[in-house]
C-alpha cells in the first residue's frame with residue numbers, strides 16, 4: 020500500500036540529523052567494504068592467475084604417478100591422447116612433459132630436484148615460464164643441453180649462467196643415469212617450483228629415459244574454463260588407463276584461493292553489515308520510543324498490527340537500501356577507476372615481491388558479488404527492522420490518550 | 423437499542439502491586455444523537471471510561487457493548503478492525519500523523535477502510551471544508567495552530583463514518599476562542615448529521631454546551647443529568 024510507503028519514507032526525514040548520520044554510516048560502510056573486497060579480490064585473482072598458469076586447467080598422468088613419482092609410470096597411450104586432444108576444438112594449448120625425479124650437482128652443492136623435459140614452443144604457449152626468466156635465455160638457446168633452473172636453486176647451488184650441472188636420475192628401467200646440462204636461464208616463480216623444478220628440452224632428456232618417447236604429464240589449457248569439468252570427465256571415460264584431474268583437484272592451494280576469492284567479500288561485508296545492523300536497530304528503537312503516542316494513535320484509530328509492523332520495517336529497509344545503493348554506486352565508480360588505472364603499491368613492492376605479487380594491483384569485483392552484497396544488505400536490513408517493529412506493535416493503543 | 427452500553431464496568435490498574443481502582447461498577451447507556459460530556463476532577467476515571475468504551479483498553483470486569491456487540495472480549499486484531507469501522511477518536515494532544523498534510527491525515531483512515539480512492543479525496547475535501555480548513559488542506563500539522571489541528575482531528579474522526587465519536591479532553595490544550603469554535607463545529611455536526619459525541623472535560627464552558635452531563639467521582643458515576651442548553655433545538 021503506497022500510503023504506508025509514503026509515511027515510512029517521510030518518517031525517515033523527520034529527524035534529518037539522525038537519519039543523515041545513519042545514512043552516511045551505511046554509505047561509508049558499504050563503500051569501504053565493497054572497495055576493500057575488490058582490492059583483496061584483486062590480490063587473490065592475481066595470485067590465482069599465476070598459480071593456475073603453472074598448473075593449467077587440467078593434467079593427465081599415469082594413475083599412480085602423482086603419488087609414486089616413478090619414471091616408469093609414464094602415460095599409457097600418450098600419443099593417442101595427444102592426438103585426440105589436438106583434434107578437439109575446445110583445446111587452447113597443451114604441453115606434454117617427460118618427468119624425472121633426481122639429483123642435481125654443482126661443484127659447490129647438490130639438491131633433490133624434478134626435471135621437466137618439455138617442447139620449448141608448446142611449454143611457452145601453455146605456461147609463462149619464458150616470461151618468468153629473469154636471467155639468461157629460454158630453452159631455444161644455442162648452447163648444448165640447456166637447462167633452466169629456479170633462482171632459489173641457483174643460489175643454493177651457487178650456480179651462474181653457463182655453469183655445467185650434473186643430473187642423476189632413473190630411466191624407465193629403473194637404472195641410474197647421469198648427464199651434464201648447462202645453465203641457460205634462471206627463472207622465478209610464485210610457488211615452491213623455483214627451489215626444485217628444472218626445465219630441459221624434451222629431446223635432451225628423452226634419450227636418457229627410454230628408447231621410445233615417454234610422457235609423464237600432459238598439461239592442458241582449454242578455451243573456455245566452463246568446459247573443464249565435462250572435458251575431464253570425458254577424458255577419464257575415453258582413456259581409463261590414465262588419470263585426468265582438473266586444477267581444482269590438482270592444487271589444494273588453488274582451490275583455497277578460488278574459494279577465498281568468493282568468500283572474502285562476504286566475510287568482510289558480513290562484519291561491516293553486522294555493525295551497521297546495530298546502528299539501524301538503535302536508530303529505529305529511538306524513533307519508536309519518540310513516537311510512542313503516535314504509534315498508539317495509529318492503532319487506536321484502526322491501523323492493524325500487520326500494517327504498523329510493515330511500516331516500521333519499511334522505514335529501516337528504505338534507509339538501508341538508500342544508503343547501500345549510494346555506497347554501491349560509489350564503490351562501482353572507485354573500483355572502475357582503480358581497475359583501469361591500477362592501484363600502485365610500489366611503495367610496498369619490496370615486501371610484496373617476497374610473496375610474489377606485482378607492484379600494480381587491479382582491484383575487481385564480479386557482478387555476482389555485487390548481487391550477493393545487495394542481497395545480504397537487504398537481509399540484514401530486514402533482520403534489523405524486525406525487533407523495532409515487534410516493539411512497535413506491542414504498544415498499547417491507550418497510550419494515545421495518556422499524557 | 424443504545425449504541426453504547428456498559429455493565430458493571432470496573433478497571434483496576436496494577437492489580438498486583440499498587441492497585442488503583444480507576445472505574446467501579448460503571449453502567450451507562452449512550453444513545454444515537456447524544457451530545458454528552460463526562461466531567462469530573464482529574465483522576466476521576468474519565469479517560470479510563472472513554473478508553474473502555476472505545477475498545478482501547480480492557481476492563482478488569484464488566485462488559486462493553488457497542489451496537490449489541492461485546493467488544494471487551496474481542497481479540498486484539500478484531501478489535502482494531504472494529505474500531506476502524508465503528509468508532510471515531512479525538513485526543514487531547516491532537517495526535518495527527520505529523521508527516522502527512524491535513525488532507526492526507528483525513529484520507530488515511532478511509533484508505534485503511536479500503537474505500538474507493540476518488541470518494542476518499544472528495545470526502546476528505548468536504549470534511550476539511552466543514553471544519554473550516556478548506557484553505558489549509560495541504561498544511562502539515564506543525565504549520566497549523568492547536569485549534570486547527572484539533573479540527574483536522576475531528577474531520578478525521580468523522581471520515582470513517584463511525585457510529586459515535588469519543589473525544590478525550592478535546593479542548594484542554596486550546597484557548598477559549600479555539601475551544602468554542604471546536605464546540606461549534608461538533609455541535610453543528612451533531613445537529614445537522616446526527617453525529618453522536620461523547621467527550622470528557624473539566625472545563626465549565628464546555629460542560630455548559632452539553633445536553634447530557636455525566637459526573638464522575640473516584641471512578642464511579644456520581645450524577646447523570648440532562649441539561650437544557652440555550653441552543654435552539656433541531657430545526
Ligand SMILES: Nc1ncnc2c1ncn2[C@@H]1O[C@H](COP(=O)(O)OP(=O)(O)O)[C@@H](O)[C@H]1O
Pocket residue numbers: 435436442443444462463464465466467468469470471
Ligand atoms: N496506565 C495506568 N496505570 C496505572 N494507573 C493509571 C493508569 N492510567 C490511569 N491510572 C490511574 O487511574 C485513575 C483514573 O485515571 P484517568 O482515567 O486518567 O482519570 P482522568 O482522565 O479523569 O483524569 C487515576 O488515579 C490514574 O492515576
Ligand SMILES: [Mg+2]
Pocket residue numbers: 468469470590591
Ligand atoms: Mg484524562
